[in-house]
Structure formats: structure tokens, C-alpha cells
Amino acid sequence: MKPYILKRHLNRVPVFYEIDSPEIPKALFEAECVKPDLTDFPLPLPSKKKDYTCFVKTDDGAEWYGATTGLTRYDANAERIEDKVMYFAADRHLNDNNVQKLLADGNSVWVKTETGVVHMTFVEYSTDEKANVLLQESLDIVDRRGMISQRYLEKARDLSTKYYDNECDNDGGFTAAYAVGEIFHYATLVREKGADDPETLRIKDVATRATEACLLLFYVPGRGDGFFARTYMCADERLPDDGLFFTRKGDTATLRDSGYARHLNASGAECYCGAPIPERLKHLYTDSGYTEDDLIYKADTSSDEVTLQYLLMRYAHEILGPVDPELDEIIKETIKNTTYHFIDHGYQMCDFHGGPTAWAKxxxxxxxxxxxxxxxxxxxxxxxxxxxxxxxxxxxxxxxxxxxxxxxxxxxxxxxxxxxxxxxxxxxxxxxxxxxxxxxxxxxxxxxxxxxxxxxxxxxxxxxxxxxxxxxxxxxxxxxHSPCYDYAYTLATGDEIDMERAANYFYRCPPSRLASGVTINRKDYPMQYRFSGKTKELSSLLPADERFIAKYDRNPMAYCAEDSGGMYCVESCFVYTFAYWTGRYFGLIKGEEE
Amino acid sequence: MKNYTFAVLKADKENLSGSFKKAIAFLEKNENNKLNAFYAGEYKIIKKNEPELFEKVKAFVEAEKLQPLGAWWCESTDEKISLENIARNTLYSQKFFKKNFGKIFRTGYGKKINNPLAVEILFRSKTNCYIEEDVCAKADFYWLDTKNINRILGISTNNLNIKAVDEITSDDETILFDDYVNQFYNNLDDVDAVADIDYSDPAAETEIEKLLLSLETADVVNVIKNGAESKIKEINCAWKNLLCTCPCANKDKAEEIAKELENVEICANEIFETTSETVELVALKKCCKNSDKVVIRIRQTADVSEKIIVKSKLLDACFWVDIEPYETRSFLIDSEGIAVESNIIENIDIA
Structure with a gap:
């Protein structure tokens, strides 16, 4: 099959300013408001025509229309129809949706709204470059001892204010998917640049660290019977009041008091945790100064975790294993122990109480x-x-x-x-x-x-x-229309998929996983109630940069403005990178410049 | 409006032949008597086992004195009936009637219909009115709405003067269901139906699949395509409390409903277009008289999934829609061109 060629693409990068910032050009405040004539506008518009109050034209020929309900960019010459009309709105791209003034600045535009100013700029990336930008953001902001899920921020939109801790219920599963993406990334670079290329070696380290972080979860409980943890925290991290958390001390782990522990009438229950953690994996917590007694693991592991961890173990064995025999031995031992656990317990994962966990049956x-x-x-x-x-x-x-x-x-x-x-x-x-x-x-x-x-x-x-x-x-x-799902589907079944729509995701995915919300009350995407009348959806899938940011576990057509923590959360890059490197590794897609 | 009596006879399953003879006796007793009786499958049994009796029955049907109880092949004893079950019942029945009586019947009779998709099936099989047993409806007539702009007239047996043949007296002016409803529609054949199924076609059975495929949920399509040997017959739709009726509380006269119906016109002057080559405009209607809202229904006719633009200059409506293979979607559009996907169209407010 001939790979689908992905082209370079413009990406939105809004820069936010306080309304009294001296960096804002004065001309913005003096700009004349000219109402655009949109009478015969040929495409769906996000705002009502009567709501548009001003417009400017940038050097690239694009027209920008400011409305009381957001900002619209129209590029009649855009190659793809989805790129002809773009919508910029709060919170992701504006402070609020009441656009009052516009000022063209080269190909970018200054936008004054009621409560702030944004300089709306664009950066062109290849899809490979965007993968690397997103990866770097995850490494810088999201990484927590090798686990990559999400990270909360103290200040809205300010990535320099990340909290030091951040538990996520599915750390293991999400990190495993991220790790598989980076393993495919590594294998692609080996093929294209050679095994000794510095970039190849860097990504090998990235993939290895994530794989180690996932494998560690199999050993943190220390039960020695193949049971593994959803995630783990360290002693100085804040614990949520959900789930089953065990504090380790010597050879005994004790179930901490929590809502769910009380529900099971099991607070204070003890279980064995003396099985050794492989030396190779210990650096993940010892590098931060922690010991085994500082580890608090989360039990009640579900099939979500198991499925993605097994996917990781397969590809880590096949791709990293040959160049890292020590890691491969750990993978073999791990998968054997856990699989035997399933078999010995009647095809379920049993927890400290001897019965199955809630969702591993x-x-x-x-x-x-x-x-x-x-x-x-x-x-x-x-x-x-x-x-x-x-x-x-x-x-x-x-x-x-x-x-x-x-x-x-x-x-x-x-x-x-x-x-x-x-x-x-x-x-x-x-x-x-x-x-x-x-x-x-x-x-x-x-x-x-x-x-x-x-x-x-x-x-x-x-x-x-x-x-x-x-x-x-x-x-x-x-x-x-998720490239991740569609690529796997066509690889498995041979059935045709819509490569154009899969590519849309890579083009329009924002170059940051800051989960700030979007505006969904828009004229070009009608809302509908689903059958029961309780669920709302949009008539069509929004472009990724105008859609709420989430992991793989949400309905992307949901009538939903934001997920996770909005402007206070940075999500993992894996939604992009796992899909992207799967497509690249299996030859379904190729970047224009490769 | 006249106070008609509906003579209804259901078959004694232990003595089907006796039931048909009883019906004939009733009709022969008084030349003005008219009777609504028996389900399609029961007619077929008589045709097979007692051809002479069937010929007499047929003569009464052709003379428009006897009307089958439709649109069921046999009376359902189940409160929850699958969509395929309904499709098969109505289609087998209409096919049988067309072949043996030269016509189909437009008024159905049976258990209450809880499911908008079931109503859609009845509509598309040209059952344009449905008499529901024991439904508590305030109005004499009401709409049974589908998930889009289609609807059929609903009548509750509680609002009709229904009598068993033994109770009919010479004072009763009996009438057939179709004749009664025709008074309000003028002619049921004038009511537009989406699926023009040719019931005289020997291959009409394949229409069952066609009909189900044309329903507006791709999910149903997938049941047919993916699984069909599957247990669809066993799918008992537990769709409760979704009776989409419109009790016309203030003015419940049938004539006014008929008048309103005439005013729900096709807006031929509207020009909608889509960016797809395979999506067709199925219907475009004003929501109701005096309404400035319009309903547009589009259908994907191919095994294609697309993101398309739907556009109308006149209404200034222009929006994106994802449409799946064979899916039908309906949108309610207001005078400002704001579209809302519509599962159930708002009811007619006669008042």
C-alpha cells in the first residue's frame, strides 16, 4: 500500500496579553470597525451574519471577521475545504468571544475582545515536527517519573506553573499507549536515519523510560503473584479520596482509608509486598530520592490497564528487546507472571481480598x-x-x-x-x-x-x-474518524478507511495539549439530542483545534466545551503520537519531506 | 360529524372457519353492515384450507364491506415488538392484500406503538393511520411522530364507538376504518409516502431489508449488515414512554387536523443543496401552518461516510453534517438559518 503523504500545515499559536500590556500596538485600539459584507458567503459560518462587526485582511490574503460571538478566518485559497473557514473562540484562542477590534500584522492578527488582547499567530509544522513539539511538551510538563498522562497547572494557560504531583486513574494504560507510540517512533527512525543517529538514540531513551515506568507498576505492589497497579504515588504527593491506595512499609502494604475502601469495609487491610522490584526499574523513584517505603500504589486494576500494558509488552519485546536484553528479560518475566495470574484465578485479576477487581473479569x-x-x-x-x-x-x-x-x-x-x-x-x-x-x-x-x-x-x-x-x-x-483506530482497523481487516479524514486530525491537532476549552454554541455545527434526550452531540466532528481536548476515552462528537481541567491542565501527547507513529511505522502515512 | 360505529371481529383461533362464517352472516344480515375483521395471516389460512369460503370473503372485501385488521400478519401478544417484526408483519400483510384483494389498506389496528422507528415503518409501508388499542388519549385524533418529519394519524380505540358484531343493532351506522379516515385525508393515496413499495412485486420480501436499511439510524443498518443472521427477531425494543403523540387538547376535531395537514406543504421553492454526490434531499416541509421553521431531511444513498455541507440561500442556513452509509438525518431550521438536529419535530399547535 502506498503511504498517504501528509503535508506541512499551519498551526494556531495564540499569544495572550493583558489589555494594558505595553507590547500591544496602539493601532489596535484605534482600528476602525468595518462590518464585512457576508451576504453571499459560500461556506458555513460559525457566527450569525448579523453578529459580525469588523474585518481585516492579512498579507496571506485571508480575511478575518470579528463577531460578538468569536473570530472567523476565511482563506478562499486554502487547499482543503476544512481549512477555508476557521473559528477562534474562548477559552482556547480568545479571552472572551466579544471581538471589538482587529489589526492585521503580516499573516497574523491582533484581536481585542472585551477582556483582553490576543495576538493570533501561525506556525508551520510538518506532521513529524508537530509530533516532536508535542512530545517535548509532554516530557517537559506531563512526565511524572516516566508516567505520561496529564498534569495540572496552578495558573491558567501558564505551563511554567505545573503542580509537582498529579495522580491519574489510568496512568499505566495511558503511559503504555504513549510508550508504544514512542517505540514505533524509535523503530521508524532506525529505519530512516539509522540506529546510531542521535535523534534515534534520544527517542530510544524516551521509549525505554516510558516502558520502564509501565513495567514498574507490575512490581510496585510487591505481591509476587502477577497482580499489578494502576498507578503509584510517593509519600509527599496528594492522594485523591477515590480508589484503593496501599502504603508500603517493609513487607506489608496497608490499605489507606478512602471512600471506596470504606465502601468495601476494608480500610486498614494488609497484604504482602515483599516481592522484589527489579534493580533496573528502581531509578524511576530513587532518582527523586524515594525508597520502596515511600511508594503508595493504587490497586483495583482494570482491563483498560491490562490491554494497553500487553500491547506495550508485545512491541517493547519485539522492538526494544533485541537491543536491550535486560529489559526484555523483565518483560518476559512480567508477562508470564501476570498471565499465569489470570489463568490460575479463572481468567480474572484478583485483588487483596481474593476476589476479582471491579473491571478485570x-x-x-x-x-x-x-x-x-x-x-x-x-x-x-x-x-x-x-x-x-x-x-x-x-x-x-x-x-x-x-x-x-x-x-x-x-x-x-x-x-x-x-x-x-x-x-x-x-x-x-x-x-x-x-x-x-x-x-x-x-x-x-x-x-x-x-x-x-x-x-x-x-x-x-x-x-x-x-x-x-x-x-x-x-x-x-x-x-x-480517529487515525489511531482507523489505522489499526485497516491494518487488521484490510478494509478501506478514509485517509483524508484521518489526516485531518494531524493537520488540525493543536501543537499544545493544553486542554483549554472551546465554544460549541455555533451556527455551522447544529446540536442534536440523541435518542434518550439526555445526551447532546454536534452534527459533525469539529476540527481538532476547535474541539475539546481529551484522551481516547470520550465521545469526540459530544456537545462538550472542555474535558479534564481546561486551561489548568496539560494532556499527554499520546493521542497524536501513538496514532502518528503507528501510521508511520506501518507505512500508512509519510511526511512530505521524508 | 356522524356518530359512526365500528363493528370489529377478531378470530377465534380454535375455530377460524367459524369466525369467518360468522363475519359473512353479519354482512349478509344487513346490506348496510360493514365489518373490520381478522388479520392477514388468518385470511391466508382460510384461502388455503377453504377456498370457497375465501372467495365469499374476498367478494365482501372487494365490495368494500369488509376490511382486514392491519397492518399485522397476526395479532401480536407481545407488548414489546421488534422493528423487524413490525416490518415483516406490515409488509407481508400489504403484499398479501395487494395480491389477493388488489389493494392495500391504509389504516392499521393493534397494540399501541411506543417507538418512533416503528411509526416510521408503518408510514413507509403506507399505513397512514393507526388505531391503537386502549391508549389513553385525550384527543380523538393525534399525531404519531417519527424521528423526522413523518407522522401518521393516531386514533385510540377508547375514542371510537367500537362494538362486537353481536352488539350491533339496526341503529348503528357501521363503517370501515379506511373509509372513516379517508374523510379527513380526502384520499389516503394523496398522502405522500417515502417508500413506494410495489406490493405486487414477487420480490417484495426484499423490501423488508430495504425498508429497514432506509431507516434513519445507521445502527439498524448495522444490525442488518453485520449481524443479521443474528437474533434481530429477538430484539425486543424496550423503548418505553416514547409515545410521540400530540393530543390536540383544545380543538380535537378531526376536520381541523385534516385541514392542518393540507397546510403542511412541500416548499418547492426552497433550494437546498449539499456538497455530496450521493446524499439526496428527501423532504422539505414547513413545520406547520404559520410556522417560520422548515424541516429538511437528507439521506445518504450510498455505502459512504462523508462530511458534507448543507446549504440553503433562502433561509441563510449553511452547516456541516457527518452522514454515515444509508443514514437519514433531519434538521429543523429557523428563520435566522439556525439549524438544530431534530429527532422529534415539534407538535402542531392547532390552537
């Missing part, structure tokens, strides 16, 4: 329960993927092979094809339609599981089942 009891019935297809696929990945990493393992035969005999392959059918029925029963009943984080889990099942399968009969299973998710997944 892959057995028939769960599939036949009211809660697990609609999850069954996904969870059956997940378990088969775990077993196949472990078998691959271990180079063949009799116990795992036998477990695979076991789940096959229990009907897992057939069940894996039933997602749409079961989920549809469950949605109907709950008075929802599919899209509003969907847990959007499940999309990533389904994509990873079926992509990997297809990739690892050698028998045609089963390959067809995995493809059928993957296709049964397309109804909701296709609507996201």
Missing part, C-alpha cells in the same frame, strides 16, 4: 451476568489477545497454550463476534441508542484487542472471526 460467570453480558464480546477478545501476546513474548509456553485451547473450547472466539448484537440489545433495554450508551474508552480496548488478534493469527478460520469481531465495532468507532 474475563470468565463465563461475568459474561453471563447482567453487568457483563454486553461486555462479553470485548472481554473475550481481550483475554485471547493477552494469551496470544504472552505466548509470543515467551516464545511458546505450554500453560498458556493450554489456556488458549481452554478459552476456545468455552466459545470465546464465537462470543468475540457478538459485540454489536449484545450491545444493541442492551442499549435498547436501557432506552439509549448505541452512541450514547457507549463507554468510549472501550473503543481503544476493542481496537487494540482485535488489531492484535488479527495480527497474531495464523489460521484463516480464526482470522475471519477476528475481522468479524472488529467490524462489529465499526458503527460507533468509524464516527470518531
Amino acid at each position: 474475563w470468565n463465563l460467570d461475568y459474561f453471563n451476568s447482567e453487568m457483563g453480558w454486553s461486555d462479553g464480546a470485548l472481554n473475550a477478545a481481550e483475554m485471547m489477545f493477552y494469551l496470544k501476546a504472552a505466548d509470543l513474548v515467551l516464545g511458546g509456553d505450554e500453560k498458556i497454550k493450554k489456556a488458549l485451547e481452554d478459552v476456545y473450547s468455552l466459545g470465546y472466539p464465537e462470543l468475540a463476534t457478538k459485540h454489536h448484537e449484545r450491545f444493541y440489545k442492551a442499549s435498547m433495554a436501557n432506552d439509549y441508542d448505541l452512541r450514547e450508551d457507549m463507554m468510549y474508552g472501550d473503543h481503544m480496548l476493542a481496537v487494540v484487542s482485535f488489531w492484535q488478534l488479527c495480527d497474531l493469527e495464523k489460521e484463516d478460520e480464526y482470522l475471519e472471526k477476528w475481522k468479524k469481531g472488529f467490524r462489529s465495532w465499526r458503527t460507533t468507532i468509524a464516527k470518531e
Whole structure:
């Protein structure tokens, strides 16, 4: 397949000023307001025509229209129709939406609104360059002892004010996806620049650090039975009042008091934590001056974590393993321990109380329960993927092979094809339609599981089942037009995807993951209520730079202005980098200059 | 308006032949008697087992004295009925009627319909009026709305003078369902229906799939495409409390509804266009008389997912829409060109 060529693209970089800043040109305040004539405007406009009050033209020929409801840029010569009309609004691009004055400045524009001034500039990046810009931001701001999820800020939009701590419920899963992206990044550079190129070596270190951070989560609980943690904090970090956090002391971990611990009537419960942490991984916390007794890990690990960690272990083994045998040995030991845990505990992950965690159950009891019935297809696929990945990493393992035969005999392959059918029925029963009943984080889990099942399968009969299973998710997944999902889908099934729309994401993704909100009450994207009347969506997917910023676990069409912490949060780069380097590594896309 | 009586007869399943003979006796007893009786499947059994009896029955149907209870193949005993079940029932029935009686019937009769998609199926199979059993409706007539601009007339059995044949007296002026409703529509054939299904076509069964594919949720499409051998027949839609009726509380006279219906006109002068080659404009209507809102419905006719622009100069409306394979989407657009995706169109306010 010939790679889709991604071109260089302009990216918005708003620079915010206080209204009395001396850096603002005086001419802005004296600028005359000329109302634009938009009578025959050919494309959808974000604001009502009557709301536009002023306009200017920049050197590149673009026209800028200021309205009481935001700022619009019109470039009649833009190559792509989605780039012809752009919308700039609060909070991401303006202080507020009441645009009062405009001043052209080369290709950029000064914008005065009611409460502030913004200099709206553009920077041109190739898609590779943007990946690196985003990566660097994550390394500088988001990285927490190798874990990359998100980081809160003390001051709005000010990346220099990050808090020193930041727990995220799915640190392990998100970091694993980020790590896989960087492993593909590394492998791409090896192919294109050579293994000894400084940039290749730098990215190898980045990928290795993230992989180590993920592997550490398997050893922090110290239970020695393959159980692993969602995340961990250190003693001086602020803990949230949710989840199950264990404080380590010597060989004993104690469950801290929390809402959920009380719910389980288990505050103060103790469990063993004396199993050793590999020396190779200890630097992640000892470099910051912590010891094992300072580690507080979060239990109740879910299938989200498992699925992405197994994806990481497969590719870390295949790509980093040959150049880092020590790391590879840890990966093998890790995947063996955890997979044996699943097998020995009846295909579930068991926690300190001896029972399964809330969301790590892959057995028939769960599939036949009211809660697990609609999850069954996904969870059956997940378990088969775990077993196949472990078998691959271990180079063949009799116990795992036998477990695979076991789940096959229990009907897992057939069940894996039933997602749409079961989920549809469950949605109907709950008075929802599919899209509003969907847990959007499940999309990533389904994509990873079926992509990997297809990739690892050698028998045609089963390959067809995995493809059928993957296709049964397309109804909701296709609507996201996520390059990550679509690339995995076409790699697995061979089905055609819309490469143009996938590329849109890379072009329009902002060059910063600062999660500031957007304005969604706009005329060019009608709102709708979904079936139940409880859920709102937009009529079409907004361009990424005009859409709320989130991870992979949200409905991107949601009528939602912001997620995470808005202007007070920087998200991980992995939504871009994981998708991008997957596409680059597997030859689906290529940068213009490569 | 006259106070009509609706003579209704349901079959005794233990003695189907006896039930049909009872119907004939009733119709022969008084030449003015008219009867609404039996479901399509029951007619078929009689045709197969007692052809002579069927010929008599057929003569009464053709003489417009007997009307089947539609649009069901057989009476459903289930409160929750799947969409495919409804589609098969209505289509098999209409196909049978067309083949054997030379016409289809436009008034359905049966359990209440809770689901806008079910209403859409009835509409598209040309059942333009539906008499619902035991529905508590304040009005004599009300709209059963679909998720877009379509709707059919709803009538509750509680608001009709329905009698069993044994209770009919010489004072009762009996009437067939279709004839009754035709008074208000003038002619049911004039009511636009989206799916022009040719029930005389031997391949009409494939229309079931076509019909389901043309419903406005791609999700339904996927059930058909992905899973169909699947258990769709078992999907019992538990869509509760979604009866989209419009009780016309102030003026519930049927004539006024009919008048209003005439005023919901196609705005042929409006020019909408899209940037797609395969998306077609399905319908464009004023929301109702005196309303400045317009409803536009578009449908993707190909197995294509697109982001398109929908545009109308006259209304100054221009907006983006993602449209999936075979999906239909409806938008309500106001005089300022503001579009809102519309699942359920606002009810007609006759007052």
C-alpha cells in the first residue's frame, strides 16, 4: 500500500496579553470597525451574519471577521475545504468571544475582545515536527517519573506553573499507549536515519523510560503473584479520596482509608509486598530520592490497564528487546507472571481480598451476568489477545497454550463476534441508542484487542472471526474518524478507511495539549439530542483545534466545551503520537519531506 | 360529524372457519353492515384450507364491506415488538392484500406503538393511520411522530364507538376504518409516502431489508449488515414512554387536523443543496401552518461516510453534517438559518 503523504500545515499559536500590556500596538485600539459584507458567503459560518462587526485582511490574503460571538478566518485559497473557514473562540484562542477590534500584522492578527488582547499567530509544522513539539511538551510538563498522562497547572494557560504531583486513574494504560507510540517512533527512525543517529538514540531513551515506568507498576505492589497497579504515588504527593491506595512499609502494604475502601469495609487491610522490584526499574523513584517505603500504589486494576500494558509488552519485546536484553528479560518475566495470574484465578485479576477487581473479569460467570453480558464480546477478545501476546513474548509456553485451547473450547472466539448484537440489545433495554450508551474508552480496548488478534493469527478460520469481531465495532468507532483506530482497523481487516479524514486530525491537532476549552454554541455545527434526550452531540466532528481536548476515552462528537481541567491542565501527547507513529511505522502515512 | 360505529371481529383461533362464517352472516344480515375483521395471516389460512369460503370473503372485501385488521400478519401478544417484526408483519400483510384483494389498506389496528422507528415503518409501508388499542388519549385524533418529519394519524380505540358484531343493532351506522379516515385525508393515496413499495412485486420480501436499511439510524443498518443472521427477531425494543403523540387538547376535531395537514406543504421553492454526490434531499416541509421553521431531511444513498455541507440561500442556513452509509438525518431550521438536529419535530399547535 502506498503511504498517504501528509503535508506541512499551519498551526494556531495564540499569544495572550493583558489589555494594558505595553507590547500591544496602539493601532489596535484605534482600528476602525468595518462590518464585512457576508451576504453571499459560500461556506458555513460559525457566527450569525448579523453578529459580525469588523474585518481585516492579512498579507496571506485571508480575511478575518470579528463577531460578538468569536473570530472567523476565511482563506478562499486554502487547499482543503476544512481549512477555508476557521473559528477562534474562548477559552482556547480568545479571552472572551466579544471581538471589538482587529489589526492585521503580516499573516497574523491582533484581536481585542472585551477582556483582553490576543495576538493570533501561525506556525508551520510538518506532521513529524508537530509530533516532536508535542512530545517535548509532554516530557517537559506531563512526565511524572516516566508516567505520561496529564498534569495540572496552578495558573491558567501558564505551563511554567505545573503542580509537582498529579495522580491519574489510568496512568499505566495511558503511559503504555504513549510508550508504544514512542517505540514505533524509535523503530521508524532506525529505519530512516539509522540506529546510531542521535535523534534515534534520544527517542530510544524516551521509549525505554516510558516502558520502564509501565513495567514498574507490575512490581510496585510487591505481591509476587502477577497482580499489578494502576498507578503509584510517593509519600509527599496528594492522594485523591477515590480508589484503593496501599502504603508500603517493609513487607506489608496497608490499605489507606478512602471512600471506596470504606465502601468495601476494608480500610486498614494488609497484604504482602515483599516481592522484589527489579534493580533496573528502581531509578524511576530513587532518582527523586524515594525508597520502596515511600511508594503508595493504587490497586483495583482494570482491563483498560491490562490491554494497553500487553500491547506495550508485545512491541517493547519485539522492538526494544533485541537491543536491550535486560529489559526484555523483565518483560518476559512480567508477562508470564501476570498471565499465569489470570489463568490460575479463572481468567480474572484478583485483588487483596481474593476476589476479582471491579473491571478485570474475563470468565463465563461475568459474561453471563447482567453487568457483563454486553461486555462479553470485548472481554473475550481481550483475554485471547493477552494469551496470544504472552505466548509470543515467551516464545511458546505450554500453560498458556493450554489456556488458549481452554478459552476456545468455552466459545470465546464465537462470543468475540457478538459485540454489536449484545450491545444493541442492551442499549435498547436501557432506552439509549448505541452512541450514547457507549463507554468510549472501550473503543481503544476493542481496537487494540482485535488489531492484535488479527495480527497474531495464523489460521484463516480464526482470522475471519477476528475481522468479524472488529467490524462489529465499526458503527460507533468509524464516527470518531480517529487515525489511531482507523489505522489499526485497516491494518487488521484490510478494509478501506478514509485517509483524508484521518489526516485531518494531524493537520488540525493543536501543537499544545493544553486542554483549554472551546465554544460549541455555533451556527455551522447544529446540536442534536440523541435518542434518550439526555445526551447532546454536534452534527459533525469539529476540527481538532476547535474541539475539546481529551484522551481516547470520550465521545469526540459530544456537545462538550472542555474535558479534564481546561486551561489548568496539560494532556499527554499520546493521542497524536501513538496514532502518528503507528501510521508511520506501518507505512500508512509519510511526511512530505521524508 | 356522524356518530359512526365500528363493528370489529377478531378470530377465534380454535375455530377460524367459524369466525369467518360468522363475519359473512353479519354482512349478509344487513346490506348496510360493514365489518373490520381478522388479520392477514388468518385470511391466508382460510384461502388455503377453504377456498370457497375465501372467495365469499374476498367478494365482501372487494365490495368494500369488509376490511382486514392491519397492518399485522397476526395479532401480536407481545407488548414489546421488534422493528423487524413490525416490518415483516406490515409488509407481508400489504403484499398479501395487494395480491389477493388488489389493494392495500391504509389504516392499521393493534397494540399501541411506543417507538418512533416503528411509526416510521408503518408510514413507509403506507399505513397512514393507526388505531391503537386502549391508549389513553385525550384527543380523538393525534399525531404519531417519527424521528423526522413523518407522522401518521393516531386514533385510540377508547375514542371510537367500537362494538362486537353481536352488539350491533339496526341503529348503528357501521363503517370501515379506511373509509372513516379517508374523510379527513380526502384520499389516503394523496398522502405522500417515502417508500413506494410495489406490493405486487414477487420480490417484495426484499423490501423488508430495504425498508429497514432506509431507516434513519445507521445502527439498524448495522444490525442488518453485520449481524443479521443474528437474533434481530429477538430484539425486543424496550423503548418505553416514547409515545410521540400530540393530543390536540383544545380543538380535537378531526376536520381541523385534516385541514392542518393540507397546510403542511412541500416548499418547492426552497433550494437546498449539499456538497455530496450521493446524499439526496428527501423532504422539505414547513413545520406547520404559520410556522417560520422548515424541516429538511437528507439521506445518504450510498455505502459512504462523508462530511458534507448543507446549504440553503433562502433561509441563510449553511452547516456541516457527518452522514454515515444509508443514514437519514433531519434538521429543523429557523428563520435566522439556525439549524438544530431534530429527532422529534415539534407538535402542531392547532390552537
